[in-house]
Amino acid sequence: MTKLGSAIFRRLVIIVPYAWLLFFFLIPFVIVFRISLSTTAIAQPPYVPVFSLADGLAGTMEKIRQLSFDNFTWLAEDALYYTAYLSSLKIATVSTLLTLLIAYPIAYGMAQAPRTLRPTLLMLVILPFWTSFLIRVYSWIAILKPEGLLNQFLLAIGVIHEPLIILNTNWAIYIGIVYSYLPFMVLPIYSALEKMDHSLIEAAQDLGCPPITAFWKVTFPLSVPGVIAGCMLVFIPAVGEFVIPDLLGGSQTLMIGKTLWTEFNSNRDWPVSAAVATVLLLILVVPIVFFQNIQAKADEQGK
């Protein structure tokens, strides 16, 4: 009885979420790919061909012949898309490195903090993550504007004599990404550093190793898994970021997430936006699979 019950329980626990994700996560990608092969049309939905069960085998074959890779050729030929992909990758890389530079000392400081203080510090890092992403990006507009709070402050203390132009430049995007994704970088590095055995450092120092060398030879290598996980958590979503370049970036900043959004919402070109999404997904597949392997390894170790 219990055996049968546990078989049913096992089935249920696996099948329900599995089926949900297949239907709402995986199948949609297949549809995106299929639509990327269609042609724009003034119709509802705005592309041809539209498959239907009423077509029969011959009708379906006829429609399959209408599919083409034209949209991908179009993407390859138009410099706009090409530039947008490259600049997204560049912006994501630079901001990931900046995030790492800022997050590492914070994570390191937290791991060195007295044990009693750590839960509070952890909570303080996580808290901004719970408040709205949109709000946090929005709050930077008032700070970075030419007549904004940062310029007022810098003018008042006399560091600068003319307002800095930061808003609507790539710097604003870097600041926005670093700010929004900082907790994603701090947390994995902190958890790697916190698990570290401090006697290793003591051993290194006892053997005459200067603190800085001990850091680079002992501490840093041990934190590498956290660093990699953090970089993936920042880099992958940053490549397709829309809100940050849209609110903080300028009109000359091209990022692929924004291009896709415009293509879809303003130009109403569904097939081209589906092609843009397909290519973006292909670019990100390698880092995503890499991230999953790290995640799976971490699970194994947790057991």
Add this chain to the structure above:
Amino acid sequence: MPSWSRFNIASIVLGFAFLYLPIVLLVIFSFNESKLVTVWAGFSTKWYVALFHNQGLLDAAWVTIRVSLISATVATVLGTMAALALVRYTRFRGRLLFSGMVYAPLVMPEVITGLSLLLLFVAIGFDRGFWTLTLAHITFTMCFVAVVVQSRLLSFDRSIEEAALDLGATPLRTFFEVTLPIIAPAVFSGWVLAFTLSLDDLVISSFTTGPGATTLPMKIYSQVRLGVTPEINAVCTILIAFVTIGVVVASVTTKRREVQRQRDEQAAFAGR
């Protein structure tokens, strides 16, 4: 013994200032008398008063709360099941694909998720609106719940469960009477996380919604594009207050429970 140097303290203080200063400034300027959000002109709560006369905003808030409540609840059930499947059943057909589908949405750019869900709804002829929005939110938040619950299940002592099963409890009963009470704090924080993510989402919502179902972030976004106003600061401040109170209450209750559980355990050992 780790040493807490001056460098460590400085980096933490600077880091936290960076994290919190923008939010603090936003809250301060929501009480600004002037229409400008960069020049202080005296204290006023008039922007908050104005909010309560803004029917469009109130409607959007109501839609958002309903979507978030429903989607967070369903996502918690599905996410907990997914976590159980991942942790308890290390071998089943297609497990690799399954774990892939659980982790990928965590990093997937929102424009891709949003577009693909929209195209799915169009393909199956589902009218866009409140329910497509809710289904989309369930899909991306359940994976976050799964990860939170999974980490708790990994540090779980399975012998208690095995004891219940050995004593003849059905798996379902064992789950509800033994497993669930122990992982409850994680399930609850998974729910809160799903709720706030759903409350906050702009990109996926914009793709998957239809006429009549405008959420608060969509409303805020369309106003922000027209310019920064203290009224938006006021909406944001209310949202921040709401979430902060929720998170603090959640963490305090979890902590109390934890303390209570430890006491119970000690009492049980002492009584033996």
